[in-house]
Amino acid sequence: MKLKFGTVEENVVTREEFPLEKAKEVLKDEVIAVLGYGVQGPGQALNLKDNGFNVIVGQRKGSKTWDKAVADGWVPGETLFELEEACERGTILQFLLSDAGQIALWPTVKKHLTPGKALYFSHGFGITYKDQTGIEPPKDVDVILVAPKGSGTSLRRMFVEGRGLNSSYAIYQDATGKARDRVVALGIGVGSGYLFETDFYKEVTSDLTGERGTLMGAIQGIFAAQYEVLRANGHSPSEAFNETVEELTQSLMPLVAENGMDWMYANCSTTAQRGALDWWKPFRDASKPVFEKLYNSVKTGKEAAKSIESNSKSDYRAKLEEELKELRESEMWQAGAVVRKLRPENN
Ligand SMILES: NC(=O)c1ccc[n+]([C@@H]2O[C@H](COP(=O)([O-])OP(=O)(O)OC[C@H]3O[C@@H](n4cnc5c(N)ncnc54)[C@H](O)[C@@H]3O)[C@@H](O)[C@H]2O)c1
Numbered sequence: 001m002k003l004k005f006g007t008v009e010e011n012v013v014t015r016e017e018f019p020l021e022k023a024k025e026v027l028k029d030e031v032i033a034v035l036g037y038g039v040q041g042p043g044q045a046l047n048l049k050d051n052g053f054n055v056i057v058g059q060r061k062g063s064k065t066w067d068k069a070v071a072d073g074w075v076p077g078e079t080l081f082e083l084e085e086a087c088e089r090g091t092i093l094q095f096l097l098s099d100a101g102q103i104a105l106w107p108t109v110k111k112h113l114t115p116g117k118a119l120y121f122s123h124g125f126g127i128t129y130k131d132q133t134g135i136e137p138p139k140d141v142d143v144i145l146v147a148p149k150g151s152g153t154s155l156r157r158m159f160v161e162g163r164g165l166n167s168s169y170a171i172y173q174d175a176t177g178k179a180r181d182r183v184v185a186l187g188i189g190v191g192s193g194y195l196f197e198t199d200f201y202k203e204v205t206s207d208l209t210g211e212r213g214t215l216m217g218a219i220q221g222i223f224a225a226q227y228e229v230l231r232a233n234g235h236s237p238s239e240a241f242n243e244t245v246e247e248l249t250q251s252l253m254p255l256v257a258e259n260g261m262d263w264m265y266a267n268c269s270t271t272a273q274r275g276a277l278d279w280w281k282p283f284r285d286a287s288k289p290v291f292e293k294l295y296n297s298v299k300t301g302k303e304a305a306k307s308i309e310s311n312s313k314s315d316y317r318a319k320l321e322e323e324l325k326e327l328r329e330s331e332m333w334q335a336g337a338v339v340r341k342l343r344p345e346n347n
């Protein structure tokens with residue numbers, strides 16, 4: 001259906017419009033092969049299975065995630081296979097390896113993309129940056145995308161709770177004339193709450209900007225800046241953490257999620273309202289140049305190059321762990337660990 005967001009009209013697909021039963025009818029003769037069992041792999045594969053689709057998992061034997069797949073109920077030789085065998089058996093190949101990992105597996109996937117199959121991504125990365133990834137699908141297969149707008153962990157959790165994370169969908173290539181039905185059916189099948197339309201380029205540029213920006217990079221940056229200023233002015237770690245992070249995640253963001261920023265503002269003191277209304281614009285103006293620089297780095301493919309380069313190194317996991325350790329061991333997140341334990345529901 002067409003839906004207005006502010007003054008702009010967009011294509012949206014809801015579960016009412018495209019019910020699960022219809023999705024099952026569309027995909028009844030398909031074998032959905034989920035390649036990769038990292039974060040999105042488990043979320044999408046388990047949701048598809050619980051929704052009654054014919055789904056198999058492809059993963060490297062002997063890897064930790066192979067064992068995780070077995071623990072999650074996938075049966076070797078029946079629903080769990082080596083990557084190449086899954087590529088052969090699947091009629092829809094869900095390419096859910098890490099974006100860098102997709103480059104290494106591409107020759108194998110390509111070999112098994114026989115006419116009429118579908119290649120499915122959850123990110124516009126591989127196709128948009130094809131000069132860097134070498135991913136150029138044959139012309140006689142559908143190339144489609146469903147990108148859940150959140151972590152695979154949330155996709156699964158919300159599904160189990162009977163809720164649904166929203167996703168974007170896109171069609172890059174419609175070889176069979178069935179690409180739209182296939183992509184929407186898959187979007188509903190993986191547990192999306194609703195789907196909004198995009199294209200591969202827009203998906204990857206917005207996604208890379210979002211995760212580097214307000215969703216992950218900018219938020220940690222802003223937390224750290226305020227925390228450091230409070231600490232430098234003699235505030236205790238618990239006071240600084242509560243006033244920077246805990247109150248935001250526990251008290252105020254749920255209000256924003258429920259009814260918007262204006263409603264959250266309306267439910268704070270007049271003193272807070274005055275200050276927040278005065279200060280949000282200076283913060284916007286100070287950070288906007290950084291966002292512009294970030295968007296440019298995404299658009300020119302620099303961010304893609306950096307991520308391919310670092311994620312393809314053999315010591316990637318060890319380096320990542322070191323960097324996460326730095327965050328975990330920072331005073332702010334150490335304070336956070338104590339604060340989390342103090343929440344009555346965690347006792
Ligand atoms: N993590 C998320 O929640 C999330 C959210 C939205 C979209 N996506 C997209 O979904 C896709 C999958 O992302 P992810 O975060 O689940 O991936 P991930 O980084 O967790 O990796 C997935 C799997 O790829 C395997 N892998 C990596 N390199 C490999 C190689 N060279 N050969 C064989 N296997 C290899 C890993 O063992 C792992 O099982 C990506 O396109 C990503 O951008 C992810």
Ligand SMILES: CC(C)(O)[C@@H](O)C(=O)O
Pocket residue numbers: 148149150151152207211215
């Ligand atoms: C979960 C995110 C941040 O939305 C996703 O884009 C990812 O890359 O993991």
Ligand SMILES: [Mg+2]
Pocket residue numbers: 207208211
């Ligand atoms: Mg992303």
Ligand SMILES: [Mg+2]
Pocket residue numbers: 148149150207210211
């Ligand atoms: Mg994202």
